[in-house]
Amino acid sequence: MMISAKIKELIQQYSNELIELRRKLHSEPELSWEEVKTTAFICDYLEQLGIPYRKTEPTGVIAEIKGGKPGKTVALRGDMDALSVEELNKDLPYTSKEEGKMHACGHDAHTAMLLIATKALNEIKDELTGNVRLLFQPAEEVAQGAKEMVKQGAMQGVDNVFGMHIWSQMPTNKIACQSGPSFAAADLFKVTFKGRGGHGAMPHDCIDAAIVASSFVMNVQTIVSRTVDTQSPAVVTVGKMDVGTRFNVIAENAVIEGTVRCFYPETRDYIEKQLQHYAESVANIYGATAIVEYTRGTQAVINEKVSAKLVQQVAIAAFGEDALYAEKPTMGGEDFSFFLEEAPGCFALVGSGNPEKDTEWAHHHGKFNIDEDALVTGAELYAQYAWAYLKTI
Incomplete structure (x- = not known):
């Protein structure tokens, strides 16, 4: 039975x-x-x-x-x-x-x-x-x-x-x-950008980590929309952004945290590499540095x-x-x-x-x-x- x-x-x-x-x-x-x-x-x-x-x-x-x-x-x-x-x-x-x-x-x-x-x-x-x-x-x-x-x-x-x-x-x-x-699969990522702080009235003397981080957040979605196979579902979400210390101080540091979701191992590997590439490329444009930490969660x-x-x-x-x-x-x-x-x-x-x-x-x-x-x-x-x-x- x-x-x-x-x-x-x-x-x-x-x-x-x-x-x-x-x-x-x-x-x-x-x-x-x-x-x-x-x-x-x-x-x-x-x-x-x-x-x-x-x-x-x-x-x-x-x-x-x-x-x-x-x-x-x-x-x-x-x-x-x-x-x-x-x-x-x-x-x-x-x-x-x-x-x-x-x-x-x-x-x-x-x-x-x-x-x-x-x-x-x-x-x-x-x-x-x-x-x-x-x-x-x-x-x-x-x-x-x-x-x-x-x-x-x-x-x-x-x-x-x-x-x-x-x-x-x-x-x-x-x-x-x-x-x-x-x-x-549910993964976590953390990106730390380091620029050069200074007075909010003198941005030309600084490297604004807020601008760097914002550029990354706006561009990182194209990993999925423009580079991942459309037949391989994936999501990249930035859920947290910690930037700056005061209204009139150019931010020296910015920390971004988010999650990656997908079903296939090759998609997972690819997105991890692309996050590193995007973070370093955006940082280079502005003269900043980037450190990416990628943690694999559930399969x-x-x-x-x-x-x-x-x-x-x-x-x-x-x-x-x-x-x-x-x-x-x-x-x-x-x-x-x-x-x-x-x-x-x-x-x-x-x-x-x-x-x-x-x-x-x-x-x-x-x-x-x-x-x-x-x-x-x-x-x-x-x-x-x-x-x-x-x-x-």
């Missing part, structure tokens, strides 16, 4: 607990690498279920359900960190208790859904042909948690890995998982074809043909990519946008919230994917 009727029954049975778990986690957000209470809560929950686990350092949990029959190992990942965002949903009974911290991206839902999926899978473990590895991951928002969990053995012996993200831009309960690019999330097809089949079997949704790839970043470097797998999106419940706000916004009807869908998708993979692959 593609799906388990028992899993569906159990997830429905635990639906109220699922909502309670999510609300508890939402009200107690913890930032990346600070998920101490969340880690302890997950460990306590696993202990009650009798599931062996180990903590990763400094936060995070790896657990495993051993099936009654030998087989492969499939990993399910749920991230759990919050953001430095002030919650604007002050009227919610489960609003954040931590000032300036909020689950503004849905990681509270991911953790709750994976816990309930774990509970359901544990109840039918004797029927499982293989094992289910459970990855409760910290620090996704700073693109470090997955890589660190891999270093600490999270993917050893894993044959396939599956993750998902609640998605406010899709209607509630719709599921998207196409093969190929899903999330973009692109590329869904493996067989795994993505399995998600689609599971979704249809569990929720019907209408559940599938054709969502376009996003330029957002996801460090799930580091798990995919270790084993084939895929990453799905589960819709939670509902205008009647005011849950269509963008991720990372202070009014972000989810339609809790999507929780059952996500929890079941986790569990049914693991069941199907172990039964059919």
Whole structure:
């Protein structure tokens, strides 16, 4: 069977607990690498279920359900960190208790859904042909948690890995998982220009770093618009510019920070080189100097074809043909990519946008919230994917 009727029954049975778990986690957000209470809560929950686990350092949990029959190992990942965002949903009974911290991206839902999926899978473990590895991951928002969990053995012996993200831009309960690019590689760059400062009334004696930096910002967009292959999507965004010290002083220094997003390695390499070239060329025009620091963040999330097809089949079997949704790839970043470097797998999106419940706000916004009807869908998708993979692959 593609799906388990028992899993569906159990997830429905635990639906109220699922909502309670999510609300508890939402009200107690913890930032990346600070998920101490969340880690302890997950460990306590696993202990009650009798599931062996180990903590990763400094936060995070790896657990495993051993099936009654030998087989492969499939990993399910749920991230759990919050953001430095002030919650604007002050009227919610489960609003954040931590000032300036909020689950503004849905990681509270991911953790709750994976816990309930774990509970359901544990109840039918004797029927499982293989094992289910459970990855409760910290620090996704700073693109470090997955890589660190891999270093600490999270993917050893894993044959396939599956993750998902609640998605406010899709209607509630719709599921998207196409093969190929899903999330973009997300890099950071910092350019430091040095000119020669002086009096604002005597620009002829100076090299104005503000002019140099402004010229760079205006010209750097042509890397994408005029030099990158139009069939290779890419984004270069300058998000921060720190120039000068005083209104009547010519700026000696300027620091620019931004991000690069793309899907293909050759595009990534090319843009990195072009940023260096543009910065040095602009600096040379004005007699300034430029130092470029380029930091590679997440890799692109590329869904493996067989795994993505399995998600689609599971979704249809569990929720019907209408559940599938054709969502376009996003330029957002996801460090799930580091798990995919270790084993084939895929990453799905589960819709939670509902205008009647005011849950269509963008991720990372202070009014972000989810339609809790999507929780059952996500929890079941986790569990049914693991069941199907172990039964059919």
